[in-house]
Each structure stands twice: as structure tokens, then as C-alpha cells.
Amino acid sequence: MRRISRLTRVAVGAASLALAATACGGTSSESSGGEKDTRSGKGLAIAYDIGGRGDQSFNDAAYAGLRKARSEFGYQTADIEPTEGETDADKEQRLASLARQGYDPIIGVGFAYGPAMKTVAAKYPDTTFGIVDSVVEGKNVASLVFAEEQASYLAGVAAAKATESRIVGFVGGVDIPLIHKFQAGFEQGVKDTDPKVEVLSQYLTQTAEEGGFSSPDKGKAAAEGQIEKKADVVYQAAGLSGQGVIEAAAKAKVWAIGVDSDQYKQEALAEYKDRILTSALKDVGGAVYALAESVENGEPLTGTRTFDLKADGVGLSESNPEFARIPGLKDAVAEAEEGIVDGSIKVRTE
Structure with a gap:
């Protein structure tokens, strides 16, 4: 990979x-x-x-x-x-x-x-x-x-392979075109991998001024709501608010997918790291x-x-050992990476 x-x-x-x-x-x-x-x-x-x-x-x-x-x-x-x-x-x-x-x-x-x-x-x-x-x-x-949509597609592939409930979640910080790219790629990756998996999607705020990127409490509440609806993998593209998503997932013992940095390795999130399956990276x-x-x-x-993915500008982390232990996950992500790079997979941005 x-x-x-x-x-x-x-x-x-x-x-x-x-x-x-x-x-x-x-x-x-x-x-x-x-x-x-x-x-x-x-x-x-x-x-x-x-x-x-x-x-x-x-x-x-x-x-x-x-x-x-x-x-x-x-x-x-x-x-x-x-x-x-x-x-x-x-x-x-x-x-x-x-x-x-x-x-x-x-x-x-x-x-x-x-x-x-x-x-x-x-x-x-x-x-x-x-x-x-x-x-x-x-x-x-x-x-x-x-x-970002390419890394999010890979996150969607991973989520579809990791879910047992066949329900996964996406939490976006603010309802803007940039975050739409994350959502679009994630949903496409999930559906291309398993059309029967349901994706629950939610934005925290309509504007950044309302705290969508800076309110862990909002992220936590959104994730808790999705988990109550049986989502067992939750992907967040929400800046600082994403810490609340990760906390909620860890406490519920479901999977969280991080964003931008390899959040499995972040010291401030160490107590939750075992539940951070992977992160959609942008360098x-x-x-x-x-x-x-x-x-x-x-x-x-x-x-x-x-x-982009071809330039190694985006990607998917595999720091958590569980990434390689979930049947079929690593191979499915590798196949998706190859398809994106060679052009056989076209990832949507909306």
C-alpha cells in the first residue's frame, strides 16, 4: 500500500x-x-x-x-x-x-x-x-x-470493510464546499465497496463563526447521535470539533476515522487511540x-x-495495528488507491 x-x-x-x-x-x-x-x-x-x-x-x-x-x-x-x-x-x-x-x-x-x-x-x-x-x-x-475527496474515498472503503452494523457516519464541521469534498469521497468509497452500507451524514454548523470547526462538544453530540442510530464507524472532517467525535466513538467502543493528521499518533488523543482505526491524511x-x-x-x-494521491499529497494512515487485522480491509484500500491513481476510479467532489 x-x-x-x-x-x-x-x-x-x-x-x-x-x-x-x-x-x-x-x-x-x-x-x-x-x-x-x-x-x-x-x-x-x-x-x-x-x-x-x-x-x-x-x-x-x-x-x-x-x-x-x-x-x-x-x-x-x-x-x-x-x-x-x-x-x-x-x-x-x-x-x-x-x-x-x-x-x-x-x-x-x-x-x-x-x-x-x-x-x-x-x-x-x-x-x-x-x-x-x-x-x-x-x-x-x-x-x-x-x-481531499481521494483520501476520503479510501476512508469510505475502510469504513465499509470495518462496519458490522452496516451503518457508518460522517460528521462535517461546517456546511461548505471544502467539506462537501470529504463527504462526497467518503460516501462514494462506502457505496463502491458495499452498496448496502448506510451512511449517516451531519454538519455541525452552517458557518465557521458558529463554531463548527472549534467546538468538541458539538462534535461529540453529533457522533453520539449517529452511534445511537447504530453507526459503528464515524468519520469526521471537523477540525478541533473532531476531537469530540473521536471521544464519543472511543467511549462507545466503535471506530473513529481521523482527518488531516495521523490522529492515532497525536499525544492529546492517546487515551482514545485504540479506537482510531485510521485517518484520511493531507500532507x-x-x-x-x-x-x-x-x-x-x-x-x-x-x-x-x-x-493528490498520485503525488502522495493525500493518503490513508495504517498506524493502528487493527487496520491490518480486519479481513479484507488493507487489500480493498490498496486496490482503491491503485484505481484512483490509474484513473479507473473517478472520485466525486460533490
């Missing part, structure tokens, strides 16, 4: 002074003590999406990429937390502040940075910007997008590192960069 790997070879081939805490969010600025960066002593900066560092998922994956860049390139880095109810103007202020201080590249982690990045990137044409999960046009912007950290490396090498990546 193909395993997730870092994106550096793919992306490049296709491809601090402490920040003051402001109304735009708290910051963390760190340095490895090296002097490699002759531009300003500052390099990669990331601005987090809702949930911030510690979500054990999307944002933490981005932070892993930052840590790797800081270690290898010996420069100062910064990572900034979001604030509740912030506006596009707040995001513009955050990105512009980083640009003025000399950070390069600057990455907005999440589609919500789209409008702000378009404005700020135009004002700082000599700085490279990156955005995860959205496409922003600009000569100095790299749009880092992923084929956000690899994409973040690849952009930083390209700037360090003097050949900044720009334009839309799509990281």
Missing part, C-alpha cells in the same frame, strides 16, 4: 524578534539560532485557521511543516493564532504585519484567508505568500490545494515546508499546486 510521504520532491519538481500580541491574535515567534537566512534572519510565518495550534489535525500539520523549515534553514519563524469573530480586516492586518517585519514566505492556513491574502499580496509583491485550501490569483501567491506540513524550501532556494513556488 502507498503510504503518505513528504511533498518536497513533488512540489519543487512541479513545483524573530517576538511579535507583539494584537487584536488579531496571539503569536509565537521562535528561532533555531542559525544565520543561514541572509535576507533578514526571518523566514516562514504561518497564520492559523480556526482552532489554532493544538487542534491535533489541520493546523498542527501546518505547524509541523514550520518546525521542519526552522530546523533545516536556521531562521526565525512565527505562527499566529486566530481570534474569535475576527474579520477579513483583522486577517489583512495580521498578514501585512508579518510582511512588514520581513517574514518570507507567509502562509494563511485555511480558505478563510482568501480575501485578505489577495489584498495583502498585491501590496507586498516582493514577498511570497501561500494559502492552504483556497485558490488566490497573484504573481507572488502559491495556492496549496489538496484532493499540509509537506506543502508548507515545500513552499518554504522553494523560497530558500530562490525559486518560489507560485500558482495553483494540487496535491
Whole structure:
């Protein structure tokens, strides 16, 4: 089976002074003590999406990429937390502040940075910007997008093989096109594997401002509702809220499927790890590192960069030993991976 790997070879081939805490969010600025960066002593900066560092998922994956860049390139880095109810103007202020201080590249982690990045990137044409999960046009912007539906299809295959009740669940954080990709891929993977398996799907909120990506209690309640309806595998694409889904699944002794990072390995979820069957992975950290490396090498990546299964940009984890013990699961996932890569399986995004 193909395993997730870092994106550096793919992306490049296709491809601090402490920040003051402001109304735009708290910051963390760190340095490895090296002097490699002759531009300003500052390099990669990331601005987090809702949930911030510690979500054990999307944002933490981005932070892993930052840590790797800081270690290898010996420069100062910064990572900034979001604030509740912030506006596009707040995001513009955050990105512009980083640009003025000399950070390069600057990455907005999440589609919500789209409008702000378009404005700020135009004002700082000599700085490279990156955005995860959205496409922003600009000569100095790299749009880092992923084929989440492909990883979700594999999660659906795994769920269909693991279920005994023949009922599985999907919990999405917010009812938006990005999360629709996760749902569509998952449902297709389930049905292609076993048309008789029922999929229960639920979104926590209609907007991010309502806490769909940042409320573990909402995730827990949604998962409990699906488990009451006999779902024995629950897949979540809900950011920080997904921790509540995993907790509910573990307490009910049913399977949870994680997202973005390999949540079986996350320290904060260690007490639930035995019930995390697998995770649908997207190598956000690899994409973040690849952009930083390209700037360090003097050949900044720009334009839309799509990281899919063929490029090892998405995949399915198999850290839990139970993954290999469920009859037929590993072979079914391997066959699905092959079909997606060779084009015989076309995965829906809606």
C-alpha cells in the first residue's frame, strides 16, 4: 500500500524578534539560532485557521511543516493564532504585519484567508505568500490545494470493510464546499465497496463563526447521535470539533476515522487511540515546508499546486495495528488507491 510521504520532491519538481500580541491574535515567534537566512534572519510565518495550534489535525500539520523549515534553514519563524469573530480586516492586518517585519514566505492556513491574502499580496509583491485550501490569483501567491475527496474515498472503503452494523457516519464541521469534498469521497468509497452500507451524514454548523470547526462538544453530540442510530464507524472532517467525535466513538467502543493528521499518533488523543482505526491524511506540513524550501532556494513556488494521491499529497494512515487485522480491509484500500491513481476510479467532489 502507498503510504503518505513528504511533498518536497513533488512540489519543487512541479513545483524573530517576538511579535507583539494584537487584536488579531496571539503569536509565537521562535528561532533555531542559525544565520543561514541572509535576507533578514526571518523566514516562514504561518497564520492559523480556526482552532489554532493544538487542534491535533489541520493546523498542527501546518505547524509541523514550520518546525521542519526552522530546523533545516536556521531562521526565525512565527505562527499566529486566530481570534474569535475576527474579520477579513483583522486577517489583512495580521498578514501585512508579518510582511512588514520581513517574514518570507507567509502562509494563511485555511480558505478563510482568501480575501485578505489577495489584498495583502498585491501590496507586498516582493514577498511570497501561500494559502492552504483556497485558490488566490497573484504573481507572488502559491495556492496549496489538496484532493481531499481521494483520501476520503479510501476512508469510505475502510469504513465499509470495518462496519458490522452496516451503518457508518460522517460528521462535517461546517456546511461548505471544502467539506462537501470529504463527504462526497467518503460516501462514494462506502457505496463502491458495499452498496448496502448506510451512511449517516451531519454538519455541525452552517458557518465557521458558529463554531463548527472549534467546538468538541458539538462534535461529540453529533457522533453520539449517529452511534445511537447504530453507526459503528464515524468519520469526521471537523477540525478541533473532531476531537469530540473521536471521544464519543472511543467511549462507545466503535471506530473513529481521523482527518488531516495521523490522529492515532497525536499525544492529546492517546487515551482514545485504540479506537482510531485510521485517518484520511493531507500532507499540509509537506506543502508548507515545500513552499518554504522553494523560497530558500530562490525559486518560489507560485500558482495553483494540487496535491493528490498520485503525488502522495493525500493518503490513508495504517498506524493502528487493527487496520491490518480486519479481513479484507488493507487489500480493498490498496486496490482503491491503485484505481484512483490509474484513473479507473473517478472520485466525486460533490
